[in-house]
Amino acid sequence: MTTISPAEAPVSTSRDVEKDLFPVQPPTEVREGSKTESDDDSAHMQEGVKRVEAITTVWSNKSLWSTFALLWLVSFVSALLSSVDGSLSPYVTSSFSRHGLLAVINIAARVIGGVVTLSLGKIIDIRGRMEGFVGSLLLITVGMIMKATCRNVETYAAAQVFSWVGHVALGFVIDVFVADITTLKNRMFIFALNSTPNLATTFAGPRIAELFYQKVNFRWAFGAFAIILLGVSLPVVAILFYHERKAKKLGLLRPKSGRTPIQSILHYIIEFDLIGAIFVSAGFTLILLPFSLVNSASHSWKSASVIVMIVMGVVSLAAFAVWEKFFSRVKFFPFEFLKDRTFLGAVLAYFVVFMTTFIWDAYYSSYLQVVHGLSISIANYVLNAYSLTSYFTGPFIALYIRYTGHVKYPALVAIPIYLLGTALIIYFRVPGAQVGYLAMCQVFVGFGVGMINQMSQLITMASVRHQDVAVALAIYGLFGSVGSSVGYAVAGGIWTNLLPVKLHEFLPEDSKNMTAAIYGDITKQMEYPIGTPIRDAVIEAYGDVMRKMVIVGSALIPLTIICVIVWKNINVKKLETVEKRSRGNVF
Structure with a gap:
């Protein structure tokens, strides 16, 4: 596999760029020429794409920037809910004495979440962005209600599927809508801005979770945030609904299909x-x-x-x-997209990053609380230093992309930083190590992963036409979801097979009969003060198992280099002259 240098990149004419960057053609016949011509041919656009382009045609600058602000607020509450949810998960599973199933519960949720986004990409292309947004909120609400009322781990597992799928779907719809109302060179900047709420939720989420757990219970946390998320999301629905109605009145959208309900059900079963x-x-x-x-x-x-x-x-x-x-x-899956080496390399890079991360990250919060005696909030502050760094550096990386257009080489630079941060965890993730060093490792990992993910997401979108962005992002999300599922599967396999054995090995002779009870409940693991024989045995078992997890994760990171090397050296700033066309009022 060869690397294309900047001098070799085909940037001379719009036709040359289009030929190199957009080799994937839809099955229907399109006019030969630039990306602009293909995108403008409305005969080949699905209804959802036509709807959003009609909306951007009729709305004002005030509506555009109001939508950006409201989407930022929705992203803030969604991130806060996710942070609270993640902080409470070990205690929810422990309340049913099934702490070891933490990774198992996430496997199905992640796989289904990735698959659903591919279906959702078709839904919002065929029906519209508003319908996808509302459907995502409905899934999250159902999941939160189920978590608030669950009485066994099976119900909680089902609730996790609903809430995670809804959370992934909501983020996906927001990303697609942002892609609709931005140009390529500005897109990552808005994506990065929508991620900045995590700078606050990184600290607020674990603390809120801790207060709910100590002062009330985890059930009220899920119920409260379901209501808050619905409250901040309704104005976005109102804006989309209003401007869609306005576009219809102006004759920019075709009337309804006229199908009966049964015909519509059969039609969408086939379409999806x-x-x-x-x-x-x-x-x-x-x-x-x-x-x-x-x-x-x-x-x-x-x-x-x-x-x-x-x-x-x-x-x-x-x-x-x-x-x-x-x-x-x-x-269901557009395999022709994978014929483009840049597209394939980008989604595989996302797969590998998620897989390697979740191998060692799945039980990290529990490790920090049990081994280092940290509270729920402090443990998750250390854990979230990863995402905090990623979100903090995101806008700066986006500005770099906006003014230079470079994508491939920054991603290659980020991989050694990611590997360094993960490899250092092998050395520092041992009982007795200072927590500050663990936070430092998270910073390195967060910076490397954040840059790789931003670059791979942007180059995924740069490899397709505007009308294919939703499907491209859905495939990208699917690879990430399957990658995280594989990571959780490996982590769960190591944890459930090794930790009970190590606990039995290290526990004092008169306490070995407590192995199953201690393994299944994080509160029992922390019941004994640090320094007592039982707690020290638990700490030693955690340290042994966690070290193996990090070694496995680190060993797989070099695969990311192969994934990135195959990318074409696309400069999105130069591509802007090809991509720019009449798409209404966009940023």
């Missing part, structure tokens, strides 16, 4: 390829779950249930491939 979505979701979930559940099976890897899950997972993925090739009228 529901059968393909079920096959691919079931396949990834059934293959990944056994890594975390195997320790509870009566015969380990020889258990019939584990074997059946893996076999059914492989069969489901094979069935998905057969269905897509021979039977599906509308393809």
Whole structure:
């Protein structure tokens, strides 16, 4: 695989740029020429794309900037809810004596979340951005209500699927809508601004979670934030609804299809390829779950249930491939996008980053509380130094992109920084190490990951036309979700298979019968003061298992270099002359 130097980058004419940057063509015939011509051909645009372009045609600068501000507020509350939720998760699972299932619960949620965004990309292209936004809020609300009322770990696991899918979908719709109302060179700047709320929620979320846990209970936290999120989101829905109505009155949008409800249901089942979505979701979930559940099976890897899950997972993925090739009228996954090496490299880079991170990050909050005796809030401050650094540096990286247009080489520079931060954790994530060094490692990791993710997301969008941005971002999100699911599966496999063994090994002889109870509840792990034999045994077991997790994660990071090297050396600033066209009032 060769790297294209800046001097070799095809930037001489719009036709040359279009040919190099947009090799993926839709199945329908389009006019030969630049990206601008293709994008403007409304005959090949789906209804949702036409709707958003009609909205940007009829709204004013005031509406544009009001929408930016409201989306920032929605991002703030969504990030705060996510931070509170993540801080409370170990205690929710521990309330059912199932702390070890923390990673297991997230595997299905992450896979389904990634698959749903691909369907959602089709929904918002076919129906509209507003419908996707409202649907996302509905999923989050259902998930939060289920968490607030759950009485067993199974209900909580189902609630996690609803809330996580809704959270991912909401962020996805916001990203797509921002892409609709911005040009390429300004896009990452707005994306970065929408991430700045995390600078506050990094500190506020864990503290709010701690106060709810100590003063009330975790159930009230979920219920309260569901109401707050709905309250700040409704003005966005109102703006979209108002301007869509205005566009219809001006004749910029076609009337309804005239289909009956039954016809509409059948139409959208075909359009969203529901059968393909079920096959691919079931396949990834059934293959990944056994890594975390195997320790509870009566015969380990020889258990019939584990074997059946893996076999059914492989069969489901094979069935998905057969269905897509021979039977599906509308393809669920646009495989032709992956023929572009830049697009493929970008989504694989996102996959590897998420996979390697979640291998060592899945139980990190619990580690900080049990091994170092930190409170819920302080432990998550250290944990969130990762995201804090990423969000703080985001706007500066976006400004760099805006004024230089460079994408590939900054991503290559970021990979060694990411590897350095993760490798240092191997040395410092041991009992007795100072917490400040762990926070330092998180800063290095956050900077490297933040830059890689920004560059890979932008180059994903730069590789397709405007009308394909939603699907491109959905594929990007799918690879990230599957990557995090793989990371959780590896982490869960290491944790559930090794920690009980190490606890039994290190616990005093008269306490070995307490292994199962201590393993399943984080509050029992912290019940004994640091310095007592039982707590020291738990700390030693944590240190041994966590060290193995970080080593595995670090060993896989170099794969990211291969993913980035294959990118074409796209300069998005020069691409701006090709991309700029009449898309209404956009920034």
